[in-house]
Every structure is written in structure tokens, then in C-alpha cells.
Amino acid sequence: xxxxxxxxxxxxxxxxxxxxxxxxxxxxxxxxxxxxxxxxxxxxxxxxxxxxxxxxxxxxxxxxxxxxxxxxxxxxxxxxxxxxxxxxxxxxxxxxxxxxxxxxxxxxxxxxxxxxxxxxxxxxxxxxxxxxxxxxx
Ligand code: DAT
Ligand code: MG
Numbered sequence: 001x002x003x004x005x006x007x008x009x010x011x012x013x014x015x016x017x018x019x020x021x022x023x024x025x026x027x028x029x030x031x032x033x034x035x036x037x038x039x040x041x042x043x044x045x046x047x048x049x050x051x052x053x054x055x056x057x058x059x060x061x062x063x064x065x066x067x068x069x070x071x072x073x074x075x076x077x078x079x080x081x082x083x084x085x086x087x088x089x090x091x092x093x094x095x096x097x098x099x100x101x102x103x104x105x106x107x108x109x110x111x112x113x114x115x116x117x118x119x120x121x122x123x124x125x126x127x128x129x130x131x132x133x134x135x136x137x
Contacts (some may be wrong), residue, residue: 005126043068
């Protein structure tokens with residue numbers, strides 16, 4: 001069983017898409033092992049996306065991720081990291097496969113509705129960024 005971190009970003013929460021997005025995960029065999037709504041501080045968003053801090057879009061990304069609450073989830077299942085990435089679709093919604101969350105809901109490469117950990121090691125770090133072990137079922 002793998003664990004991975006999913007975030008429903010501000011554009012998804014603002015448009016009342018939480019239920020439809022969670023359904024996609026459950027329909028595809030991922031279990032919601034932990035879930036909460038949080039408003040990220042600037043400091044938290046900068047720390048979470050630290051790997052992108054030299055990119056030209058970093059400021060925009062931090063502003064977007066902090067503008068309203070997000071829903072963070074620990075997803076659990078066989079091959080959960082890759083499965084979540086598959087359900088999400090490509091970073092740029094114009095390149096995302098049909099039926100993926102980003103193809104269905106994302107407005108742009110910047111406001112692309114969901115985050116998902118990109119590898120097992122980053123998944124461990126990202127789950128621990130938001131959840132104590134005692135909050136994960
Ligand atoms: P992903 O979220 O698919 O893992 P990433 O890790 O490359 O993509 O980038 C993190 C986020 O940064 C991405 O979801 C949206 C934003 N981003 C990436 N490339 C961008 C670009 N060219 N312009 C604006 N925002 C971008
Ligand atoms: Mg990424």
C-alpha cells in the first residue's frame with residue numbers, strides 16, 4: 001500500500017468541486033486516509049513549493065495557493081502515487097487526457113485544480129508536511 005498527498009487547490013474549492021474530485025479518487029480505488037480544509041499561509045506555501053522557488057511563476061503560484069482554502073488529503077492504495085497522477089492528468093490542462101481532473105476542471109496551467117506528489121519519496125515528505133501519523137487511517 002502506498003500513500004500520496006493530494007491537494008484540491010483554491011480554484012477547485014472555490015467552484016464547489018470537492019465532491020466530484022473526491023469521487024474520482026474513490027471510483028479509481030484510492031482510499032481517503034486523511035482529509036482536512038486549510039488556508040495556507042504564505043510561509044507554508046513557499047515551503048511546500050520550495051523546489052520551484054527559482055522559477056518565474058513562483059510568486060504567482062504562492063499567491064494563488066494562499067488566496068482561499070484548500071483541501072488536503074492523504075490518499076492510500078496500490079500504486080497510489082502514480083495512480084493519483086494519472087487521475088489528475090498533465091500539468092497543463094490543454095495536454096491532459098480526457099476524463100482526467102485537470103482536463104475536466106482546470107482553467108490554466110497556473111490554476112490547475114489539484115496537486116499530487118510526483119514520487120514515493122516526495123509523497124512521504126508531503127504527507128508529513130500536513131498530517132501527523134495519528135491523523136492518518
Ligand atoms: P505538477 O503540479 O503537475 O506536479 P509542477 O510540479 O511542474 O507540476 O509545477 C507545480 C505547479 O506550479 C503547477 O501545478 C502549476 C505551477 N506551474 C508549473 N508550471 C507553470 C507555468 N509554466 N506557468 C505557471 N504556473 C506553472
Ligand atoms: Mg509537481
